[in-house]
Amino acid sequence: xxxxxxxxxxxxxxxxxxxxxxxxxxxxxxxxxxxxxxxxxxxxxxxxxxxxxxxxxxxxxxxxxxxxxxxxxxxxxxxxxxxxxxxxxxxxxxxxxxxxxxxxxxxxxxxxxxxxxxxxxxxxxxxxxxxxxxxxxxxxxxxxxxxxxxxxxxxxxxxxxxxxxxxxxxxxxxxxxxxxxxxxxxxxxxxxxxxxxxxxxxxxxxxxxxxxxxxxxxxxxxxxxxxxxxxxxxxxxxxxxxxxxxxxxxxxxxxxxxxxxxxxxxxxxxxxxxxxxxxxxxxxxxxxxxxxxxxxxxxxxxxxx
Amino acid sequence: xxxxxxxxxxxxxxxxxxxxxxxxxxxxxxxxxxxxxxxxxxxxxxxxxxxxxxxxxxxxxxxxxxxxxxxxxxxxxxxxxxxxxxxxxxxxxxxxxxxxxxxxxxxxxxxxxxxxxxxxxxxxxxxxxxxxxxxxxxxxxxxxxxxxxxxxxxxxxxxxxxxxxxxxxxxxxxxxxxxxxxxxxxxxxxxxxxxxxxxxxxxxxxxxxxxxxxxxxxxxxxxxxxxxxxxxxxxxxxxxxxxxxxxxxxxxxxxxxxxxxxxxxxxxxxxxxxxxxxxxxxxxxxxxxxxxxxxxxxxxxxxxxxxxxxxxxxxxxxxxxxxxxxxxxxxxxxxxxxxxxxxxxxxxxxxxxxxxxxxxxxxxxxxxxxxxxxxxxxxxxxxxxxxxxxxxxxxxxxxxxxxxxxxxxxxxxxxxxxxxxxxxxxxxxxxxxxxxxxxxxxxxxxxxxxxxxxxxxxxxxxxxxxxxxxxxxxxxxxxxxxxxxxxxxxxxxxxxxxxxxxxxxxxxxxxxxxxxxxxxxxxxxxxxxxxxxxxxxxxxxxxxxxxxxxxxxxxxxxxxxxxxxxxxxxxxxxxxxxxxxxxxxxxxxxxxxxxxxxxxxxxxxxxxxxxxxxxxxxxxxxxx
Numbered sequence: 001x002x003x004x005x006x007x008x009x010x011x012x013x014x015x016x017x018x019x020x021x022x023x024x025x026x027x028x029x030x031x032x033x034x035x036x037x038x039x040x041x042x043x044x045x046x047x048x049x050x051x052x053x054x055x056x057x058x059x060x061x062x063x064x065x066x067x068x069x070x071x072x073x074x075x076x077x078x079x080x081x082x083x084x085x086x087x088x089x090x091x092x093x094x095x096x097x098x099x100x101x102x103x104x105x106x107x108x109x110x111x112x113x114x115x116x117x118x119x120x121x122x123x124x125x126x127x128x129x130x131x132x133x134x135x136x137x138x139x140x141x142x143x144x145x146x147x148x149x150x151x152x153x154x155x156x157x158x159x160x161x162x163x164x165x166x167x168x169x170x171x172x173x174x175x176x177x178x179x180x181x182x183x184x185x186x187x188x189x190x191x192x193x194x195x196x197x198x199x200x201x202x203x204x205x206x207x208x209x210x211x212x213x214x215x216x217x218x219x220x221x222x223x224x225x226x227x228x229x230x231x232x233x234x235x236x237x238x239x240x241x242x243x244x245x246x247x248x249x250x251x252x253x254x255x256x257x258x259x260x261x262x263x264x265x266x267x268x269x270x271x272x273x274x275x276x277x278x279x280x281x282x283x284x285x286x287x288x289x290x291x292x293x294x295x296x297x298x299x300x301x302x303x304x305x
Numbered sequence: 306x307x308x309x310x311x312x313x314x315x316x317x318x319x320x321x322x323x324x325x326x327x328x329x330x331x332x333x334x335x336x337x338x339x340x341x342x343x344x345x346x347x348x349x350x351x352x353x354x355x356x357x358x359x360x361x362x363x364x365x366x367x368x369x370x371x372x373x374x375x376x377x378x379x380x381x382x383x384x385x386x387x388x389x390x391x392x393x394x395x396x397x398x399x400x401x402x403x404x405x406x407x408x409x410x411x412x413x414x415x416x417x418x419x420x421x422x423x424x425x426x427x428x429x430x431x432x433x434x435x436x437x438x439x440x441x442x443x444x445x446x447x448x449x450x451x452x453x454x455x456x457x458x459x460x461x462x463x464x465x466x467x468x469x470x471x472x473x474x475x476x477x478x479x480x481x482x483x484x485x486x487x488x489x490x491x492x493x494x495x496x497x498x499x500x501x502x503x504x505x506x507x508x509x510x511x512x513x514x515x516x517x518x519x520x521x522x523x524x525x526x527x528x529x530x531x532x533x534x535x536x537x538x539x540x541x542x543x544x545x546x547x548x549x550x551x552x553x554x555x556x557x558x559x560x561x562x563x564x565x566x567x568x569x570x571x572x573x574x575x576x577x578x579x580x581x582x583x584x585x586x587x588x589x590x591x592x593x594x595x596x597x598x599x600x601x602x603x604x605x606x607x608x609x610x611x612x613x614x615x616x617x618x619x620x621x622x623x624x625x626x627x628x629x630x631x632x633x634x635x636x637x638x639x640x641x642x643x644x645x646x647x648x649x650x651x652x653x654x655x656x657x658x659x660x661x662x663x664x665x666x667x668x669x670x671x672x673x674x675x676x677x678x679x680x681x682x683x684x685x686x687x688x689x690x691x692x693x694x695x696x697x698x699x700x701x702x703x704x705x706x707x708x709x710x711x712x713x714x715x716x717x718x719x720x721x722x723x724x725x726x727x728x729x730x731x732x733x734x735x736x737x738x739x740x741x742x743x744x745x746x747x748x749x750x751x752x753x754x755x756x757x758x759x760x761x762x763x764x765x766x767x768x769x770x771x772x773x774x775x776x777x778x779x780x781x782x783x784x785x786x787x788x789x790x791x792x793x794x795x796x797x798x799x800x801x802x803x804x805x806x807x808x809x810x811x812x813x814x815x816x817x818x819x820x821x822x823x824x825x826x827x828x829x830x831x832x833x834x835x836x837x838x839x840x841x842x843x844x845x846x847x848x849x850x851x852x853x854x855x856x857x858x859x860x861x862x863x864x865x866x867x868x869x870x871x872x873x874x875x876x877x878x879x880x881x882x883x884x885x886x887x888x889x890x891x892x893x894x895x896x897x898x899x900x901x902x903x904x905x906x907x908x909x910x911x912x913x914x915x916x917x918x919x920x921x922x923x924x925x926x927x928x929x
Contacts, residue, residue: 056835057891059424059426059891059893060425060426060450060451060453061893062426062427062428062429062894063449065428068918070427070893071917071918073894073895074893074894074895074915074916074917075915075917078434079438081438082433082434082435082437083415083433083438084825085432085433085434085435085897085911086824086825086907086909086911087907088823088824088825088907088908088909089823089909092509092512092513124756124811124814124816125756155755155814156755157755158755158756158758158811158813158814159553159758159813190553190813191553192550192551192552192553193547193550193551193553194553219525220522220525221524221526222524222525223521223522223524224520264510264517265514
């Protein structure tokens with residue numbers, strides 16, 4: 001409602017600027033606003049227009065109103081104390097944890113709590129998004145990392161949104177805390193064949209350029225049992241020694257999750273992930289004595305509210 | 306029709322005494338309903354026990370709106386009752402008299418009643434924000450208007466989601482003259498849908514999770530079912546599914562809200578409760594059927610009994626005998642049936658998406674019932690619903706009826722906004738053509754922005770198409786092309802102005818509107834007082850939309866001549882359909898024009914129509 005009135009005010013101001021000479025003749029001002037009847041689809045096809053028919057019987061009018069008063073009423077905006085007939089500019093908020101899971105590796109490393117979640121708030125076209133993902137050691141030393149993207153999102157085509165904002169990424173161990181801010185430009189949406197895609201371009205405060213790409217697909221086995229393959233890939237445009245990244249593709253995650261939708265908003269699942277460093281990054285990690293590929297088993301719940 | 310002279314006013318009164326609203330043996334008054342004695346569950350009354358009130362009686366009537374717990378389908382739900390019941394009482398009026406209705410709002414929020422299909426002064430139309438400010442909590446609003454028509458109509462709240470909570474009822478206007486419809490007994494049939502969820506929650510679910518209520522989607526598990534039902538090979542089924550996935554569309558997206566949350570009601574009773582409609586064998590029974598649902602289209606049939614449709618949207622039509630008809634949300638149909646014997650017959654109202662049904666029994670005694678038909682397979686949208694006509698490549702498509710005769714039709718190019726170009730030679734001297742209208746328009750680039758997903762390559766007349774999932778059962782199904790006005794309504798003349806209006810939506814994001822815009826983003830559509838106006842509606846979406854104009858009739862171009870085009874208050878526009886209505890703009894003031902699917906309307910598929918003195922310039926100076 002608030003947004004609507006703001007928009008109305010803006011529209012009125014614009015209309016006033018555009019049609020200043022005409023405004024003087026019109027008490028309400030609103031009568032001169034661009035009208036759907038001014039649009040081509042609603043425009044009069046004047047050639048065939050013959051005016052009103054005189055034989056029309058005037059129907060019963062509201063009590064105490066003359067026909068002219070009714071016409072004046074019809075031309076103006078409804079009285080200000082009237083509510084909107086439909087509250088179609090409501091704002092909605094939504095939170096979904098696509099992943100909220102316990103991850104165990106194929107070696108002796110401690111298990112992780114991993115998550116990937118989105119929260120959004122806004123209207124149909126303009127929204128605020130918060131995307132967060134990360135993991136923390138579940139049992140043992142307090143170590144973890146997270147990435148949080150705070151984005152303005154705009155639906156630009158029926159299936160695609162452009163998003164821009166900042167990312168705050170951090171990593172922590174009991175002895176150390178590192179963090180990093182980046183600018184983000186993202187394209188998120190639904191590609192043909194119902195592929196959910198999300199690509200984000202990051203420029204860090206150190207001017208390093210990286211790209212992350214995620215795609216997933218829901219294969220419905222039954223109405224509630226869903227197999228979801230998912231791929232996530234990261235790329236770097238240059239070597240970033242302090243992040244152990246070499247230029248080119250840096251790493252990939254391939255996931256498979258099988259969930260059961262007890263409700264649309266609550267689906268326990270099990271899954272498996274193959275995780276690998278790639279290219280120069282793989283070499284860097286290998287040289288540092290780190291594992292360059294890994295299998296993980298996950299169990300968790302996908303939920304929304 | 307039989308000799309009508311025997312229907313004096315007296316006999317019409319005696320017929321009325323036959324009215325049995327639900328099969329409960331009494332027409333309980335409001336006060337009686339509040340007595341718990343007969344209720345199963347302590348103090349909770351059952352839904353579906355409504356009375357009848359005469360609103361054109363001298364003293365008028367009182368309606369009381371209340372939040373109340375009711376047993377609905379055996380479960381306690383909190384709804385909005387009118388005089389203690391869901392649906393509200395049948396309101397009767399007599400044509401030519403003045404209606405007087407005092408609505409007492411005992412709800413904790415603002416409310417309203419809209420008299421659906423009734424011609425009246427705009428301030429009596431009951432749309433908060435357009436006709437009036439609404440009825441504040443605790444206050445009384447008095448509706449008073451002359452009744453200038455007759456037929457079967459209904460009434461409902463126009464405030465928020467109140468309609469979903471039971472705020473509706475039937476409205477019957479008895480004709481001032483002899484009723485051309487010949488019947489011995491009549492029954493009210495109010496179809497509706499009920500959810501135990503908060504409707505605001507339903508709306509949020511639709512807005513946030515696509516396909517939230519659809520549990521009939523294509524899955525690996527039902528590939529075999531699809532192969533058997535369509536006779537397609539595995540490769541064809543997979544290919545067809547991939548092509549839908551390629552378009553990011555779901556061919557099972559027939560209904561936004563389904564039996565997953567809905568209990569489907571007939572006169573407030575679930576199918577298990579089996580409302581009974583009494584009639585003696587041989588009697589002519591008039592069923593006044595209203596679809597008061599928020600979202601649900603019903604396919605209505607009585608296995609073993611043909612129905613003669615005599616009225617559509619309260620307007621007498623030339624009788625059509627049929628076996629099944631689809632009733633869009635907010636439409637009404639009156640049908641005449643006759644029980645041939647002392648058997649029970651099932652009045653079966655299956656939802657369009659086949660996720661459930663409402664049902665009642667026609668019989669001569671309480672306690673009888675007949676078999677309930679097997680639910681049919683849920684329909685899937687097909688290429689015809691996308692306006693795609695491919696020569697030769699039609700194998701395996703379901704429901705091809707609408708596509709006959711498409712070849713050689715006069716097509717015309719039609720971009721989103723340059724669609725008014727009509728072939729010049731076709732115009733009559735005194736207006737736009739009224740017969741043999743263009744059958745098909747090609748779709749240009751959408752141009753409606755992110756709020757509109759347009760898959761249709763063309764829009765075309767589908768007046769002969771009974772609708773997705775109908776027409777293949779070996780029995781007759783009513784189509785719009787069969788609706789012909791019984792008598793030529795007044796003010797029929799060729800329209801002199803026309804425009805195209807696109808029904809648009811983004812099914813993925815649950816955004817709905819006209820021409821890609823919601824109500825809040827749009828301005829009023831202006832009609833000039835007295836003009837004959839044509840609106841060519843083009844459904845860009847893959848769902849059917851019941852489009853309702855307040856205050857004025859829409860004369861449906863149903864393929865025949867101007868004189869017999871039926872008058873409608875609500876027209877169903879099918880996917881990829883080009884549907885034309887002509888309107889006499891004879892009701893000055895402001896009116897609502899909207900999709901009658903409640904959640905589409907609330908999402909913005911709504912316009913304010915202003916009937917103004919002149920389209921030239923701004924408002925009229927009364928002193929000039």
